[in-house]
Amino acid sequence: MTTREQAQAWDRDDALASHRALFDLPPGLIYLDGNSLGALPRATPERVSQVVRGEWGQGLIRSWNKAGWVDLPRRVGDKIARLVGAGAGELVVADSTSVNVFKTLHAALAIARQDRPGRRLIVSERDNFPTDLYIADSLAREQGCTLLLVDAVEQLGPLLDDGEVAVLMLTHVNYRTGRMHDMAELNRRAHAQGTLVLWDLAHSAGAVPLDLHRDDADFAVGCGYKYLNGGPGAPAFVWVHPRHAGRCTQPLSGWFGHAAPFQFTPTYTPAPGVGRYLCGTPAVLGMAALECGVDTLLAAGDMQALRAKSLALTQLFIELVDQRCAGHGLALVTPRTVHLRGSQVCLSHPTDAYAIMQALIARGVIGDFRAPDILRFGFTPLYTRFVDVWDAVDRLEQVLSSGAAREAVT
Numbered sequence: 520m521t522t523r524e525q526a527q528a529w530d531r532d533d534a535l536a537s538h539r540a541l542f543d544l545p546p547g548l549i550y551l552d553g554n555s556l557g558a559l560p561r562a563t564p565e566r567v568s569q570v571v572r573g574e575w576g577q578g579l580i581r582s583w584n585k586a587g588w589v590d591l592p593r594r595v596g597d598k599i600a601r602l603v604g605a606g607a608g609e610l611v612v613a614d615s616t617s618v619n620v621f622k623t624l625h626a627a628l629a630i631a632r633q634d635r636p637g638r639r640l641i642v643s644e645r646d647n648f649p650t651d652l653y654i655a656d657s658l659a660r661e662q663g664c665t666l667l668l669v670d671a672v673e674q675l676g677p678l679l680d681d682g683e684v685a686v687l688m689l690t691h692v693n694y695r696t697g698r699m700h701d702m703a704e705l706n707r708r709a710h711a712q713g714t715l716v717l718w719d720l721a722h723s724a725g726a727v728p729l730d731l732h733r734d735d736a737d738f739a740v741g742c743g744y745k746y747l748n749g750g751p752g753a754p755a756f757v758w759v760h761p762r763h764a765g766r767c768t769q770p771l772s773g774w775f776g777h778a779a780p781f782q783f784t785p786t787y788t789p790a791p792g793v794g795r796y797l798c799g800t801p802a803v804l805g806m807a808a809l810e811c812g813v814d815t816l817l818a819a820g821d822m823q824a825l826r827a828k829s830l831a832l833t834q835l836f837i838e839l840v841d842q843r844c845a846g847h848g849l850a851l852v853t854p855r856t857v858h859l860r861g862s863q864v865c866l867s868h869p870t871d872a873y874a875i876m877q878a879l880i881a882r883g884v885i886g887d888f889r890a891p892d893i894l895r896f897g898f899t900p901l902y903t904r905f906v907d908v909w910d911a912v913d914r915l916e917q918v919l920s921s922g923a924a925r926e927a928v929t
């Protein structure tokens with residue numbers, strides 16, 4: 520069994536260990552929830568203060584040009600593009616993930632129906648993140664389409680083969696199970712039947728290596744406040760493959776998506792490419808904070824190195840839970856198979872999941888609970904240490920064997 524000393528030795532040998540110093544983490548706390556809200560980069564408070572006091576306070580309206588505010592959606596977008604295997608000028612930062620799902624799904628449907636008139640089906644997974652399903656459901660109703668949900672991607676084969684699916688909408692790493700899909704293979708199978716694919720990268724961007732071009736995706740959206748460390752409510756991003764980007768307009772045709780917003784013409788002319796997926800005025804403070812978060816990832820240089828450490832962390836967690844927490848009713852929900860795993864590990868407990876997580880939080884280990892029975896632990900390789908994993912499982916075992924979870928609810 521791995522000892523605490525062994526875990527500390529791995530931290531000493533870890534080439535990414537120094538990146539932890541880029542974050543302002545509360546001393547003594549083990550933070551395993553970066554998959555929900557990333558930690559605060561040390562650079563962010565000063566940068567945001569500079570934007571507020573200097574660029575806003577002193578520069579005032581001049582800062583739209585002088586401080587480059589107007590370019591922020593594309594500038595930060597180009598940085599995120601490097602993390603997801605997209606080209607410069609193909610990705611913009613805008614709105615929330617939910618809104619970007621709406622814009623891209625609407626556009627994907629329009630393109631699918633131009634190319635293959637008569638297709639009316641949107642397909643997704645039943646356990647996709649609810650906001651994606653809510654948006655798809657309302658859009659389907661509005662467009663006279665049908666949203667069909669499968670219980671697992673393994674059921675997609677016959678559905679796609681029928682040649683009636685307009686758009687397949689999937690989340691790459693499932694929020695509740697941590698299972699990761701094979702993006703290249705699913706795109707290939709969908710495209711073989713003329714189906715377009717929209718990916719939600721909320722739990723992948725900044726967590727696992729992505730290559731949207733190599734894997735031949737059509738549309739992708741993602742979240743700024745999880746592994747990109749952009750802060751609460753950070754703006755999200757949207758990528759559209761260049762073969763689709765200029766083909767149709769998205770429905771929220773606001774002035775920032777106009778080809779010439781400052782000509783104030785009464786009619787809408789969409790910007791070329793992905794620029795038309797912008798809508799209103801960029802959230803400057805949020806984008807400034809997001810840029811600091813994205814820079815922490817770019818400083819690590821290589822998503823492959825982050826992936827190797829992430830897998831080592833999740834593997835250690837799974838092994839220690841197997842060894843030390845057996846017999847207490849916990850079950851592993853996340854796949855053991857490495858290529859099916861994102862950067863989080865989820866456990867289930869039939870009765871006490873909520874209480875166990877509360878007891879863990881009271882002992883300085885922050886993960887989260889997802890109803891009805893899931894304990895979620897996110898491992899952010901930029902700042903999570905091997906010793907954190909060891910200590911977290913040590914405290915989990917204490918909680919389970921002492922009955923502390925039961926006491927917390929009685």
Ligand SMILES: Cc1ncc(COP(=O)(O)O)c(C=O)c1O
Nearest residue numbers: 615616617648650690694719721
């Ligand atoms: C997979 C996924 N998509 C979308 C969202 C929500 O995005 P937003 O609330 O920023 O629109 C989340 C939030 O956790 C998520 O996990």
